[in-house]
Amino acid sequence: MTARRTHIVGAGIAGLSAALAATVDGGEAVLYEAAPHPGGRCRTLHPADGFDHDNGTHVLFTANGRALDLLKTVGARERWCEPEPKGLPLYDGRTGEMRRVGLSPWSWLLPSRRPQGLTLSDLVRILRLVFAAKDCPVAAIIGKRPIMDSLIEPLTVAVLNTPPEQASAQRLACALRQLIRPGAGRLLVAKNGLSQDLIEPAIATLQARGVPVLTGQRLRNLLIVGGRVIGLSLSDRTIMLGPDDRVILALPPYEVERLLPALPVPTHFEPILNVHYRMKGLDRPRFIGFTGTLAQWALIRESHVSVTVSAADTVVDQNASDVAARIWREIAPALHSLGLDAHPDRQPETRVVKEKRATIRQAAETLPQPPLRPLANLALAGDWIGSLPATIESAVMAGEHAASILHHARGTRATLSKDRALKTEDAA
Numbered sequence: 001m002t003a004r005r006t007h008i009v010g011a012g013i014a015g016l017s018a019a020l021a022a023t024v025d026g027g028e029a030v031l032y033e034a035a036p037h038p039g040g041r042c043r044t045l046h047p048a049d050g051f052d053h054d055n056g057t058h059v060l061f062t063a064n065g066r067a068l069d070l071l072k073t074v075g076a077r078e079r080w081c082e083p084e085p086k087g088l089p090l091y092d093g094r095t096g097e098m099r100r101v102g103l104s105p106w107s108w109l110l111p112s113r114r115p116q117g118l119t120l121s122d123l124v125r126i127l128r129l130v131f132a133a134k135d136c137p138v139a140a141i142i143g144k145r146p147i148m149d150s151l152i153e154p155l156t157v158a159v160l161n162t163p164p165e166q167a168s169a170q171r172l173a174c175a176l177r178q179l180i181r182p183g184a185g186r187l188l189v190a191k192n193g194l195s196q197d198l199i200e201p202a203i204a205t206l207q208a209r210g211v212p213v214l215t216g217q218r219l220r221n222l223l224i225v226g227g228r229v230i231g232l233s234l235s236d237r238t239i240m241l242g243p244d245d246r247v248i249l250a251l252p253p254y255e256v257e258r259l260l261p262a263l264p265v266p267t268h269f270e271p272i273l274n275v276h277y278r279m280k281g282l283d284r285p286r287f288i289g290f291t292g293t294l295a296q297w298a299l300i301r302e303s304h305v306s307v308t309v310s311a312a313d314t315v316v317d318q319n320a321s322d323v324a325a326r327i328w329r330e331i332a333p334a335l336h337s338l339g340l341d342a343h344p345d346r347q348p349e350t351r352v353v354k355e356k357r358a359t360i361r362q363a364a365e366t367l368p369q370p371p372l373r374p375l376a377n378l379a380l381a382g383d384w385i386g387s388l389p390a391t392i393e394s395a396v397m398a399g400e401h402a403a404s405i406l407h408h409a410r411g412t413r414a415t416l417s418k419d420r421a422l423k424t425e426d427a428a
């Protein structure tokens with residue numbers, strides 16, 4: 001009898017999540033990844049000069065239950081910490097003032113944790129946003145009010161990576177409904193880095209379950225016969241599937257479109273720009289928000305400071321050194337006030353990472369979505385699938401869902417006559 005195997009293509013968060021789900025009860029899986037390392041858009045870069053940093057800062061909230069469950073499964077929950085338990089420090093670049101803001105509305109009961117300018121009528125608008133029945137841009141509900149600058153815009157670009165003038169109110173509402181639960185709005189970051197605190201523990205867990213992780217293996221083509229996948233044409237080999245084998249494509253939408261051109265997929269993306277300054281930081285991570293500046297967030301680590309600019313369409317094509325210099329001048333006073341040796345005129349060694357297709361554009365419009373199981377034995381996963389914001393949480397959910405769909409689906413098995421035409425090679 002041939003073993004049933006799940007072939008997962010793409011070792012980003014969705015692929016790792018699918019592989020963990022497919023092997024939870026002893027199932028067999030193989031993971032194929034085009035890049036030299038797993039992690040996809042959520043990874044640590046290790047340049048030759050030793051300046052290790054993440055591609056870009058990733059935060060989780062305590063509301064992200066599936067992502068936190070995955071961390072527990074791979075023994076890495078304790079590696080994620082809450083850098084600002086007393087509320088997020090927000091630095092206003094126009095006034096030079098730093099104040100703390102609570103991310104959960106419950107914390108706003110304390111005046112010292114309230115977003116600047118919050119009024120009763122803002123609370124009504126926020127409630128309209130949270131329970132938006134029809135989709136429209138976030139800005140159409142909130143309007144041009146101080147709260148847009150001090151809370152809604154930073155939150156919208158952080159969660160949806162899309163400017164509030166375009167961003168989908170309903171998608172943001174999905175996240176806000178989770179965040180308003182008591183205890184759900186605590187912000188977490190990886191203590192050391194994304195690879196060390198998420199990707200490597202996930203890979204170690206998979207390897208302990210006997211899952212081969214084959215890097216440098218780009219899926220070039222799917223071999224399809226009679227509505228099911230019979231083979232995978234990879235960078236240096238072709239894998240013929242067994243009659244019970246299944247495939248999960250945990251890929252970005254443009255790769256799904258290339259492999260299965262008939263499927264409708266989202267085609268618009270938004271960039272995120274990250275600037276990393278190599279300098280002595282602090283013993284434990286700190287996290288600051290910025291308003292009135294190009295910089296939006298800064299994560300302070302022991303050996304560097306990482307700055308994020310989401311929805312970075314207007315700056316991503318500008319000269320990287322100019323952008324980094326401008327951001328350094330903006331953030332140096334805030335870093336100095338936290339005790340770092342930072343001066344606007346002394347910019348440290350800098351790295352700029354431009355993720356041009358960081359996420360899909362999550363505008364207030366119906367995004368094209370393919371069927372989740374477009375072929376009898378193939379399911380799709382990825383952060384862009386479904387109506388939740390495209391984040392680690394949605395990637396984890398999509399991976400688990402794809403594994404579950406194939407596990408429960410009828411008709412994934414090849415018929416006997418087709419079986420005879422198949423040849424099974426050992427993928428590992």
Ligand SMILES: Cc1cc2nc3c(=O)[nH]c(=O)nc-3n(C[C@H](O)[C@H](O)[C@H](O)COP(=O)(O)OP(=O)(O)OC[C@H]3O[C@@H](n4cnc5c(N)ncnc54)[C@H](O)[C@@H]3O)c2cc1C
Pocket residue numbers: 009010011012013014015032033034035038039040041042055056057058059060217218219220250251252255272274355357358359381382383384390391392393395
């Ligand atoms: C700078 C930045 C900051 C972010 N910040 C946050 C944050 O704060 N919080 C949060 O929750 N989310 C954040 N995100 C989003 C988060 O990174 C993504 O939602 C998540 O990583 C998506 O995972 P995925 O597996 O769906 O896709 P991907 O990570 O894109 O994984 C797809 C994988 O498939 C591989 N691949 C592609 N084509 C092929 C092929 N033909 N054959 C084999 N392999 C292939 C790719 O190399 C990749 O490894 C951020 C993203 C970026 C870029």
